[in-house]
Amino acid sequence: MTADVRAAARRLKPGGLGEASARDLLAPLDLPFVPATPVRSADEAVAVARDFGFPVVLKALTDDVLHKSDAGLVELGLATADAVSAAHDRLVERVTALGAADARVVVQPMAQPGTDLILGWVRDPTFGPVVVAGLGGVTVELFRDVARRVAPVTVDDADEMLRSLRCAPLLTGFRGAAPVDTEQFSELVARVSELALAVPELSELDLNPVRVLADGTCVVLDARVVVEPVTAVEPRGSAPDLTALLRPRSIAVVGASRDATRPGARILASLREHGFAGELHPVNPAGGEVGGLPAVTSLSELPGVPDLVCVALPAKAAVESVRDCVRLGVPAVIVFASGFGEAGAAGQALEAELRAAVAGSATTLCGPNTIGVVSAHHRMAATFSQAITGFPLRESGTCLIAQSGAVAGSLVSRELADGYGIGDWVTVGNQSQVDVADYLEHFTTLDTTRSIAVFLEGVPDGDRFRRALSAARTRGVPVAVFKTGVTEAGRRAVSSHSGALAGSGEAYRAVLAQESAVQVTELTGLLEIAWTLGNTPRPAGGRVAVVTTSGGAGSATADLIDQHGLALAAFEERTAADLAAVLPAFAHVDDPLDITAEGTFAEGTVRRVVELVAGDPGVDLVCVVLTSIAGEDAVRVARQIADAAGGSPKPVLVSWLVTRSLAADGMALLAGRGIRVFTEPARMVAAAAALVSAPQPRSTRV
Amino acid sequence: MTADVRAAARRLKPGGLGEASARDLLAPLDLPFVPATPVRSADEAVAVARDFGFPVVLKALTDDVLHKSDAGLVELGLATADAVSAAHDRLVERVTALGAADARVVVQPMAQPGTDLILGWVRDPTFGPVVVAGLGGVTVELFRDVARRVAPVTVDDADEMLRSLRCAPLLTGFRGAAPVDTEQFSELVARVSELALAVPELSELDLNPVRVLADGTCVVLDARVVVEPVTAVEPRGSAPDLTALLRPRSIAVVGASRDATRPGARILASLREHGFAGELHPVNPAGGEVGGLPAVTSLSELPGVPDLVCVALPAKAAVESVRDCVRLGVPAVIVFASGFGEAGAAGQALEAELRAAVAGSATTLCGPNTIGVVSAHHRMAATFSQAITGFPLRESGTCLIAQSGAVAGSLVSRELADGYGIGDWVTVGNQSQVDVADYLEHFTTLDTTRSIAVFLEGVPDGDRFRRALSAARTRGVPVAVFKTGVTEAGRRAVSSHSGALAGSGEAYRAVLAQESAVQVTELTGLLEIAWTLGNTPRPAGGRVAVVTTSGGAGSATADLIDQHGLALAAFEERTAADLAAVLPAFAHVDDPLDITAEGTFAEGTVRRVVELVAGDPGVDLVCVVLTSIAGEDAVRVARQIADAAGGSPKPVLVSWLVTRSLAADGMALLAGRGIRVFTEPARMVAAAAALVSAPQPRSTRV
Missing domain, CATH: 3.40.50.261 (Succinyl-CoA synthetase domains)
Structure with missing residues (x-):
C-alpha cells in the first residue's frame, strides 16, 4: 500500500498539499480520517448532514490556504439544516473571494470530545524522517511539548515518546480524569514512521490534530503533506581498515623541511619528541639529513612501502603526492594542507581530485585540512x-x-x-x-x-x-x-x-x-x-553523597544535584553514627556533609569520611567539594581521598574551587590516581549525571 | 475594606478555606465572583436556576475538600429543571457520604467562554507575598507557565507579568483569534497585591480560574485561601556606618599569637604582608613582641581607641572581648571564631550574648564565623x-x-x-x-x-x-x-x-x-x-561580532549567542570589504569571523580585524575566541586585541581555549589591560548577556 502512495507522490509536483489532497494521496493506507463528503450545493450539504446526524462541520478545502481556520474556511457545530445551508454559501463566497480554484466544500460529522495530539514527521537532510508526536492544538505551538525520534519508530518507541512529554500526565489520568488509551495512537505512530521511510518524496507530514477518544479510537481531523523532489544520496563505501593509520610500523613524512617552523618539520619533530618507535623517513627533494634523520628524495626511493605517509605539502602538490602513494600501495595517508573543500570552488575541485585519487584504491586517507593523528598507546604524534x-x-x-x-x-x-x-x-x-x-x-x-x-x-x-x-x-x-x-x-x-x-x-x-x-x-x-x-566506575544509581569543606559550596552542589535529576543520599543510621564519631563535635551529619576546613586537619579524617559515605548502601556515588585547601594540606587531603576511592567500587569525583596554582600538587596526585578533579561544581555534577545515565560497560571491562 | 477583611481573618482559625468561606471572607472587597446562590432543597435549586436562566452549575462547597471536581462536587451544564433537581440530590448524597458538616450547595450561572487565568499569592518567609499570575486550568499545573513578583505589584507590573508568559500570544491574539483585553485583569492583580500586603494573616490566596471574557470582564470562578498565624518579624535597626570596619586608621588584633599557625598570627601577618599603612597593635596577655611588633597585654593599655579590633579568640572568650570593645567605644569589631549560631543550642545562646553585647551600642560587629574583611583600596587584609x-x-x-x-x-x-x-x-x-x-x-x-x-x-x-x-x-x-x-x-x-x-x-x-x-x-x-x-563598557545592544581562530569554536559560540537571546551582527558592506582586504584570501567574511590561526601570523592583522568589527555600527560588542595560540604568539595576539579594544568604546571579551600555562603571558597582558579572559565560551557569552541586560551605569562613571 505504501508503494501505491509512493507512485502517487512521484506524480505530484513539489509543494504543500492541504487536507483534501493529503486525504487523496494517503487513501491507500486507510488512515482513520474523520469522514468527509464533498458537496456541490447547499441542498446536498444539508442532505449529507442529515445522514451524518447534526451537528456537523463544513470546511472548504484548498491547497492554497495553510491555516483554514484563520481564513474562515471552517464552520463548526452546525446544528440545523438552515445553519448548514447558510454556512455552505458563506464558504463558497469566501473561496471565490480567495480565488482558490481547487477548493471544494466537504461535510464532516462533529468529532466526539477527546484528547488532541499531533503526529507527523520532518525529513532531516542527514538522518531522514524525524517523527514528531505530542500535544496538539494551540498549546503545541506555544509550549512545543513534542517528542522526536528518527525513524524507524516502533510501537514501544512511540509509547516512550508519549511518556517523555511534559503533558504525559494528561494521558495517564490527571486530577481524577480517566486515562487516555494510547495503544492505537502508538500503532499509528509506527505506521506513519514506516510510511516516512517508504515514501522519500514526502518531506513533511502533519496529522494535526489526531483526536484520541475515550476508548482509544484515533480520528485524524486534519492533515497536510509536503512533496519534495528526492535527492539521491551517494552511498559511502564500507568502513576502511584504520590500523595502518593508527598503529603504523613505519612512517614517511613528505615535505619534511629543514625550516623548523614548517608543518613538515613540526610533524617530524613531534613524532621524535613523543618517541615513535617504528621506522621514520623524512622525504625531501634535496635529500641529505632532515631533523637528524637521513632523508630520501622521493617515496619510491624507500626500501619498502611505509604503513603511513604524512603529506605535509600545499594542497596542489599534496594531491600529486597522494597519487604517488596510491601507485605504491601505501596503506594510509594523512593530508594536512588546507585549501580544499573549505576554500571556494577551486578548492572544491582540488578536493574532488583528491577523492578520485584514492577512490577504489587500498589507500585510506585522513584529511585534508587536519592537524593529524596521535596515539598515546602507539607513542605516535603525527601532528604539527x-x-x-x-x-x-x-x-x-x-x-x-x-x-x-x-x-x-x-x-x-x-x-x-x-x-x-x-x-x-x-x-x-x-x-x-x-x-x-x-x-x-x-x-x-x-x-x-x-x-x-x-x-x-x-x-x-x-x-x-x-x-x-x-x-x-x-x-x-x-x-x-x-x-x-x-x-x-x-x-x-x-x-x-x-x-x-x-x-x-x-x-x-x-x-x-x-x-x-x-x-x-x-x-x-x-x-x-x-x-x-x-x-570511573559506573554507579548503580543516582544517589549522591556530597562531602565538602564548605557549607556554602555544599549547598550550591545540592542545588545542582537536584537540577540534574540526581538525588542527595540519605545516610543509614549506622553510617551517621560512625561519621559523628569521626568528625569534630560541631559538624552536623547530613548530606551534604560539611566537614569544614578544620575537619581536614586530623590525619585520616578525610579518608575515613569518604570511606564511610562510600560504604553506605544508600550511596551510589561520592562528590567531594574542596575549597581553599592549599599547599601541603592539598596533597595530604588529596592522598586520603585517593586512598578511600581506591578501596571502593563506587565512583568518587572531586571539585576543587581554589586556584589551581595553590593546590596543583594535590590535583596532580588525584589525576595520577585516576580521580577527576573539576574546577566548577556544575561541571562535576554534569559528569556525575552522565555517569549515571551512561549504558553499562562490557562486563569484561569492569 | 481591607481592614474589614483583616479583622475577619484574625477571627479565623489557621487552615485552608474553600470557595464558600473564601467568598465570605473577601466579601468586603467586592471581587468579581461569579454569582452563587445557596439553596436548601432541589426545588429551591430549580427556582434559582430559572432566575439565572439555563444552563447552570451546581456545586457543593466545603472547606474539607481541596479539589471539588475530583471529588464529584461540581455539576456543570445543567440545562433543565430535572437535571438541576437530580444534580442537587446527587451532591447532597456525596457530601453526606464525605461527612462534610459545613457543606452547602450553591447554584451558579454557567460562565461565558473566555480565557482562564490564575491569580494569587504565596507568602514567602523572607520577602512576604509573592504574587503569581499565569495561565489557568490543567495546563498551569503541567507547564507551570506563571509569572511571579514580590508585592507590591502595580498595574504596569501586572501587564509586564502577562507579557512574560510563554502563553502570552494567546492573550495578544494568536492565530487569528481576537486579542484578550487584560486591562481589568491587571487591575485585579494590583488589588490582590494590596490585599496581600494589608492582611498578613492570609498566607496564600488562589483565584483559579479567573475567566477573562471577550470584553475584558473578569469573573472569578473559584477561590481558596490559607490562614496562618502571623509571626512578628523583628525589625532590624538602621544601617550602621561601616567606615571604621572598611577604612580603619588603626587596628588591634586580640589573640595575636606567636604560633604562626593560629588565626591571630595569620591575621597580623596578612595585615603586614599586604601593607596596611595605619597603626597596628597586637594584643597578647603575655605582652612582649608579636610578629615583629610590640604587643600590649589588653586593649585598655592602648594610648587611644583603635578604629577596628580583630577578635581572634575562641567563641566564649570572643564574647568577653567584644564586651570590652563596647565599653571602650571601639567603632568596629570583627569576630572570627565559629561555634556560634551554626553550632547547636549552646552556640545559639552564645550568639545571643554576642548580639546583646553590641545591641544599642556604637560598635558595629562583623561576624562571627567569618574569615574577615579585605580592602585593596585601603591595603587592608584583615583575614586569616x-x-x-x-x-x-x-x-x-x-x-x-x-x-x-x-x-x-x-x-x-x-x-x-x-x-x-x-x-x-x-x-x-x-x-x-x-x-x-x-x-x-x-x-x-x-x-x-x-x-x-x-x-x-x-x-x-x-x-x-x-x-x-x-x-x-x-x-x-x-x-x-x-x-x-x-x-x-x-x-x-x-x-x-x-x-x-x-x-x-x-x-x-x-x-x-x-x-x-x-x-x-x-x-x-x-x-x-x-x-x-x-x-567593561556597557554595550548599546545585543549584536555580537565573533572573531575567532577556529571555525569550530566560532560555531559553538554562535549557538551560545542564540541561546542567550543575543544576536550575531551583520557587518556593513564597507566593513566586509575592509575585512576582506586585511584577511588572507581563503578567509570567508561572515559573523562568526574565522580568521584561522594563519590569520594571526601577519603583524597587525588581529588588531585591524578587531578595530574593523568594533567600528561597524551594527556591532554592539566583540567576542574573541582563541584556540591554540601559545607562547610568544599569545603575547603578540593579546597585545593587538588590547590595543584595538583600548581604542573602542565597545566592550571586547576574550575566550581562550588552550591550557592557561601555554598562553599565560598573553592572558596576563589582557587582564592587565582590563580585558576579561574566559576559559570557556559559555561563560563568556553568559557575561556578555549580563552586560547587555545590566542597568546603565551612572553617567559620571562612564
Whole structure:
C-alpha cells in the first residue's frame, strides 16, 4: 500500500498539499480520517448532514490556504439544516473571494470530545524522517511539548515518546480524569514512521490534530503533506581498515623541511619528541639529513612501502603526492594542507581530485585540512599542532574524534597539562574519505578504548554515524558528543566555514538520545566528561553523597544535584553514627556533609569520611567539594581521598574551587590516581549525571 | 475594606478555606465572583436556576475538600429543571457520604467562554507575598507557565507579568483569534497585591480560574485561601556606618599569637604582608613582641581607641572581648571564631550574648564565623585566609559580599592568580548584627565601587535586602548574585548548616529580576561576571561580532549567542570589504569571523580585524575566541586585541581555549589591560548577556 502512495507522490509536483489532497494521496493506507463528503450545493450539504446526524462541520478545502481556520474556511457545530445551508454559501463566497480554484466544500460529522495530539514527521537532510508526536492544538505551538525520534519508530518507541512529554500526565489520568488509551495512537505512530521511510518524496507530514477518544479510537481531523523532489544520496563505501593509520610500523613524512617552523618539520619533530618507535623517513627533494634523520628524495626511493605517509605539502602538490602513494600501495595517508573543500570552488575541485585519487584504491586517507593523528598507546604524534609540545603523551582509555583541529589541540592541551591522558585522537579535517563514523566504529573495536569524545559539526552520512553510535552502545563504550550548529545561528556558521552537513540540531539531539550518547553542553567539558566516563566506575544509581569543606559550596552542589535529576543520599543510621564519631563535635551529619576546613586537619579524617559515605548502601556515588585547601594540606587531603576511592567500587569525583596554582600538587596526585578533579561544581555534577545515565560497560571491562 | 477583611481573618482559625468561606471572607472587597446562590432543597435549586436562566452549575462547597471536581462536587451544564433537581440530590448524597458538616450547595450561572487565568499569592518567609499570575486550568499545573513578583505589584507590573508568559500570544491574539483585553485583569492583580500586603494573616490566596471574557470582564470562578498565624518579624535597626570596619586608621588584633599557625598570627601577618599603612597593635596577655611588633597585654593599655579590633579568640572568650570593645567605644569589631549560631543550642545562646553585647551600642560587629574583611583600596587584609597569601592585592571597582568564607577565599584566589582584582570584600559570617543588606548598601555608596558580587545563602530581612538592591540599581551599580538553596535539596542543605533564612528560590529569583540583579548560574562564574560588569563598557545592544581562530569554536559560540537571546551582527558592506582586504584570501567574511590561526601570523592583522568589527555600527560588542595560540604568539595576539579594544568604546571579551600555562603571558597582558579572559565560551557569552541586560551605569562613571 505504501508503494501505491509512493507512485502517487512521484506524480505530484513539489509543494504543500492541504487536507483534501493529503486525504487523496494517503487513501491507500486507510488512515482513520474523520469522514468527509464533498458537496456541490447547499441542498446536498444539508442532505449529507442529515445522514451524518447534526451537528456537523463544513470546511472548504484548498491547497492554497495553510491555516483554514484563520481564513474562515471552517464552520463548526452546525446544528440545523438552515445553519448548514447558510454556512455552505458563506464558504463558497469566501473561496471565490480567495480565488482558490481547487477548493471544494466537504461535510464532516462533529468529532466526539477527546484528547488532541499531533503526529507527523520532518525529513532531516542527514538522518531522514524525524517523527514528531505530542500535544496538539494551540498549546503545541506555544509550549512545543513534542517528542522526536528518527525513524524507524516502533510501537514501544512511540509509547516512550508519549511518556517523555511534559503533558504525559494528561494521558495517564490527571486530577481524577480517566486515562487516555494510547495503544492505537502508538500503532499509528509506527505506521506513519514506516510510511516516512517508504515514501522519500514526502518531506513533511502533519496529522494535526489526531483526536484520541475515550476508548482509544484515533480520528485524524486534519492533515497536510509536503512533496519534495528526492535527492539521491551517494552511498559511502564500507568502513576502511584504520590500523595502518593508527598503529603504523613505519612512517614517511613528505615535505619534511629543514625550516623548523614548517608543518613538515613540526610533524617530524613531534613524532621524535613523543618517541615513535617504528621506522621514520623524512622525504625531501634535496635529500641529505632532515631533523637528524637521513632523508630520501622521493617515496619510491624507500626500501619498502611505509604503513603511513604524512603529506605535509600545499594542497596542489599534496594531491600529486597522494597519487604517488596510491601507485605504491601505501596503506594510509594523512593530508594536512588546507585549501580544499573549505576554500571556494577551486578548492572544491582540488578536493574532488583528491577523492578520485584514492577512490577504489587500498589507500585510506585522513584529511585534508587536519592537524593529524596521535596515539598515546602507539607513542605516535603525527601532528604539527604545538598545543601538545612539551607535554608527555599519557595512555588513557579515552579517544577523541574532532572536526576542528584548533579545538582538539586546545582541549587536549588542557587534559595533558592537568595530568590526564587521551589514548587515540584524530582531527578528521574535511572527511574526504574516512569520516567521523569510520573513526567512531574503529575506536569502538579497539581493546584499549573505554570512552570516546566527539567534537562534531556534521556528518556526511547520518545512517552510518547512527550505526557507529549504536555499535559503541552495544559494545559498552560510552560516547560524549559536543555538537555545534544546534541553533539557527550556529548552523549558519557551520555551513559558511566548511563543507560539513550540519543537519538540524533537533535531529542530532534525537539521534544522540536514541543511541544513549551524552550530549555535552560546554565545549571545554567534552574531554572532562569523556574521560570521567572512561575512567570511573559506573554507579548503580543516582544517589549522591556530597562531602565538602564548605557549607556554602555544599549547598550550591545540592542545588545542582537536584537540577540534574540526581538525588542527595540519605545516610543509614549506622553510617551517621560512625561519621559523628569521626568528625569534630560541631559538624552536623547530613548530606551534604560539611566537614569544614578544620575537619581536614586530623590525619585520616578525610579518608575515613569518604570511606564511610562510600560504604553506605544508600550511596551510589561520592562528590567531594574542596575549597581553599592549599599547599601541603592539598596533597595530604588529596592522598586520603585517593586512598578511600581506591578501596571502593563506587565512583568518587572531586571539585576543587581554589586556584589551581595553590593546590596543583594535590590535583596532580588525584589525576595520577585516576580521580577527576573539576574546577566548577556544575561541571562535576554534569559528569556525575552522565555517569549515571551512561549504558553499562562490557562486563569484561569492569 | 481591607481592614474589614483583616479583622475577619484574625477571627479565623489557621487552615485552608474553600470557595464558600473564601467568598465570605473577601466579601468586603467586592471581587468579581461569579454569582452563587445557596439553596436548601432541589426545588429551591430549580427556582434559582430559572432566575439565572439555563444552563447552570451546581456545586457543593466545603472547606474539607481541596479539589471539588475530583471529588464529584461540581455539576456543570445543567440545562433543565430535572437535571438541576437530580444534580442537587446527587451532591447532597456525596457530601453526606464525605461527612462534610459545613457543606452547602450553591447554584451558579454557567460562565461565558473566555480565557482562564490564575491569580494569587504565596507568602514567602523572607520577602512576604509573592504574587503569581499565569495561565489557568490543567495546563498551569503541567507547564507551570506563571509569572511571579514580590508585592507590591502595580498595574504596569501586572501587564509586564502577562507579557512574560510563554502563553502570552494567546492573550495578544494568536492565530487569528481576537486579542484578550487584560486591562481589568491587571487591575485585579494590583488589588490582590494590596490585599496581600494589608492582611498578613492570609498566607496564600488562589483565584483559579479567573475567566477573562471577550470584553475584558473578569469573573472569578473559584477561590481558596490559607490562614496562618502571623509571626512578628523583628525589625532590624538602621544601617550602621561601616567606615571604621572598611577604612580603619588603626587596628588591634586580640589573640595575636606567636604560633604562626593560629588565626591571630595569620591575621597580623596578612595585615603586614599586604601593607596596611595605619597603626597596628597586637594584643597578647603575655605582652612582649608579636610578629615583629610590640604587643600590649589588653586593649585598655592602648594610648587611644583603635578604629577596628580583630577578635581572634575562641567563641566564649570572643564574647568577653567584644564586651570590652563596647565599653571602650571601639567603632568596629570583627569576630572570627565559629561555634556560634551554626553550632547547636549552646552556640545559639552564645550568639545571643554576642548580639546583646553590641545591641544599642556604637560598635558595629562583623561576624562571627567569618574569615574577615579585605580592602585593596585601603591595603587592608584583615583575614586569616591563606587563599590570598602570596598574591598582591589589586584595586578594582568590584566588591564581594559572601556568606561563605571558604567560597570567598577560593574565588578570590582565582581572580588574583589570573591577574584580576577585588576592591573591597567581606565574608559576613553569621550576620549577628551587620548583614548582607548593610554591606550592599554601604558598598553601593562608595565612589570606588563599580559592581558588586554577592554569594548568598539567605538574608534575615527581605525588605532591607530588596531596598539595598534597589539603591544599587538606582545608583547604576550592577549586582551579580549567586544564590544557593534554589531547589528543595539545596534549601535543606542551607538550613542544616547555618542559621541562614533561605527563603524560597523562586522568591529570590523574582526579587533579583525585579531589581535588575544578575543571577549567576555557575558558582565560579560569580566574580568573572561581576568583574566584567564593573570593568567593561556597557554595550548599546545585543549584536555580537565573533572573531575567532577556529571555525569550530566560532560555531559553538554562535549557538551560545542564540541561546542567550543575543544576536550575531551583520557587518556593513564597507566593513566586509575592509575585512576582506586585511584577511588572507581563503578567509570567508561572515559573523562568526574565522580568521584561522594563519590569520594571526601577519603583524597587525588581529588588531585591524578587531578595530574593523568594533567600528561597524551594527556591532554592539566583540567576542574573541582563541584556540591554540601559545607562547610568544599569545603575547603578540593579546597585545593587538588590547590595543584595538583600548581604542573602542565597545566592550571586547576574550575566550581562550588552550591550557592557561601555554598562553599565560598573553592572558596576563589582557587582564592587565582590563580585558576579561574566559576559559570557556559559555561563560563568556553568559557575561556578555549580563552586560547587555545590566542597568546603565551612572553617567559620571562612564
